[in-house]
Amino acid sequence: MSDYPKFAVIGGGSWATAIVKMLSENLPKIAWYMRNDTALEEIKVNFHNPNYLSSVEFDVDQLYLTNDINKAISYADYVIFAIPSAFLSKEMEKLYVSLEGKVIISAIKGIIPETSLIVGEHFHTVYGIPYDNIAVITGPCHAEEVALERLSYLTLACRNEEHAKTVADCLSSHYIKVKETDDIVGTEYAAVLKNIYAIACGMAHGLGYGDNFQALLMSNAIREMKKFIKKVHRMKRNINNSAYLGDLLVTGYSLFSRNRMFGNMIGKGYTVKSAQMEMSMIAEGYYAAKSAYELNQKYGAKTPIINAVYDILYNGKDPKKTFRKLTEKLD
Ligand SMILES: NC(=O)c1ccc[n+]([C@@H]2O[C@H](COP(=O)([O-])OP(=O)(O)OC[C@H]3O[C@@H](n4cnc5c(N)ncnc54)[C@H](O)[C@@H]3O)[C@@H](O)[C@H]2O)c1
Ligand SMILES: O=P(O)(O)OC[C@H](O)CO
The missing domain is CATH 3.40.50.720 (NAD(P)-binding Rossmann-like Domain)
Incomplete structure (x- = not known):
């Protein structure tokens, strides 16, 4: 060397x-x-x-x-x-x-x-x-x-x-x-999941929801993330640390975020294909939504936000109606 x-x-x-x-x-x-x-x-x-x-x-x-x-x-x-x-x-x-x-x-x-x-x-x-x-x-x-x-x-x-x-x-x-x-496994899963939640934030913004709803969405997202990671890899970790909560917040709120940008376009009415073509960059959360949804069929964590994003991106579900249903499941 x-x-x-x-x-x-x-x-x-x-x-x-x-x-x-x-x-x-x-x-x-x-x-x-x-x-x-x-x-x-x-x-x-x-x-x-x-x-x-x-x-x-x-x-x-x-x-x-x-x-x-x-x-x-x-x-x-x-x-x-x-x-x-x-x-x-x-x-x-x-x-x-x-x-x-x-x-x-x-x-x-x-x-x-x-x-x-x-x-x-x-x-x-x-x-x-x-x-x-x-x-x-x-x-x-x-x-x-x-x-x-x-x-x-x-x-x-x-x-x-x-x-x-x-x-x-x-x-x-x-x-x-x-x-x-x-915590190699937990930090990696957090990084994967926060991209899906950032797409949800973008969708909400594109649909016309405001800051009040985004804060609620983030609060639910961190709890959902905690449940998911706990099922996949149980160890003592503080979900409020910056690798988990910090990365969720920056990706959900920042205008630099590729994932938020992509979600915003879907919320505004772009199709998945047209949003992808419009962006010169890659929104990882698009792929993560499918992988995380499928993985969770095995783990069975309660993940209404991931399910909603998956339904919109992969099952052609209407963003407006899907978000209206999602709002009933959040607290
Ligand atoms: N950009 C950030 O701020 C940031 C921060 C942390 C982690 N990441 C992660 O880094 C990874 C790379 O993301 P990025 O932001 O640099 O992407 P990007 O959107 O800026 O760039 C896309 C990259 O994908 C490559 N690419 C496109 N089509 C390809 C193909 N068919 N085959 C091979 N390569 C192809 C391009 O050459 C380019 O290198 C992602 O996993 C992302 O989540 C990004
Ligand atoms: O721009 P995004 O949405 O791919 O996010 C980039 C980084 O992961 C933020 O930490």
């Missing part, structure tokens, strides 16, 4: 761009893989990702830019995945180098559709990565605010203290603070 930790970031979207920015505050070299050749060339020549967080300027001498995922992963001891969950399996099909001995860090807030597993479990089950070498980056943090260097707190979930410290140190800066936890 060299005298500094070797990181690779996988993905070319907003969150990958923000993570490269965070790492570049501390590391002399970062490998950065993205599929899009035009964007790669643009970063080399103009120092900005043209498609996401284009205000962020990179020092290209710090970047090992590649469109070959194998080269990026070969370079690194720590690999951060920051692509939407729906595309992870397809990207991994390109992989022929081994992941053995590497620390795999998920910055993805989603469930892998092919396996219905959260990302840490997916890496453990499908690629044989030991849990000691798995970490999760979560917490209330929008990429756009990282670009603006607004103070943000991340949570790093990892069972291995040494790995956790290395990753936390490399992400930390004057605008990023990193808290550590060993």
Whole structure:
């Protein structure tokens, strides 16, 4: 190993761009893989990702830019995945180098559709990565605010203290603070579920409900989240911590939220397809609503908000009528 930790970031979207920015505050070299050749060339020549967080300027001498995922992963001891969950399996099909001995860090807030597993479990089950070498980056943090260097707190979930410290140190800066936890499963599920609740908030807004109702919706959402996570993985956790409640609040309230934006369009009358086409970004909660709904058929937690979002997105149910029914179930 060299005298500094070797990181690779996988993905070319907003969150990958923000993570490269965070790492570049501390590391002399970062490998950065993205599929899009035009964007790669643009970063080399103009120092900005043209498609996401284009205000962020990179020092290209710090970047090992590649469109070959194998080269990026070969370079690194720590690999951060920051692509939407729906595309992870397809990207991994390109992989022929081994992941053995590497620390795999998920910055993805989603469930892998092919396996219905959260990302840490997916890496453990499908690629044989030991849990000691798995970490999760979560917490209330929008990429756009990282670009603006607004103070943000991340949570790093990892069972291995040494790995956790290395990753936390490399992400930390004057605008990023990193808290550590060993609740890999709970924080991952919280990150998945809050996206569905943010879609519900957006839908409510689009339908004309106001701040009073949104506050009630959030209050019900955190209780629903607690019940769901408790069924899936029982351990002592404080649901009010920022990785759970904090992330729910920022995603539900922030105008930067992709999930809220998507829900808002549905509430205003867009079809699912047209809302997706209108957005240049991915709302993870769309995929999560299906996975969480289906998973919950096994766990049986009481989840009226998830069920309502699922019905609207996947069963073609009318948002107005579905929300009217939902209001009867909330308190
Ligand atoms: N943006 C944030 O603020 C933020 C914060 C925390 C976590 N996350 C999580 O990070 C992950 C990535 O989200 P994002 O916000 O960077 O997404 P984004 O919407 O900004 O970018 C979309 C990404 O998906 C890629 N993509 C689109 N179609 C693809 C395909 N067919 N195959 C492979 N890749 C494809 C694009 O190249 C791009 O990298 C998500 O799980 C999200 O929940 C995002
Ligand atoms: O923009 P969203 O809705 O994908 O949310 C981004 C982050 O997860 C907020 O913490």
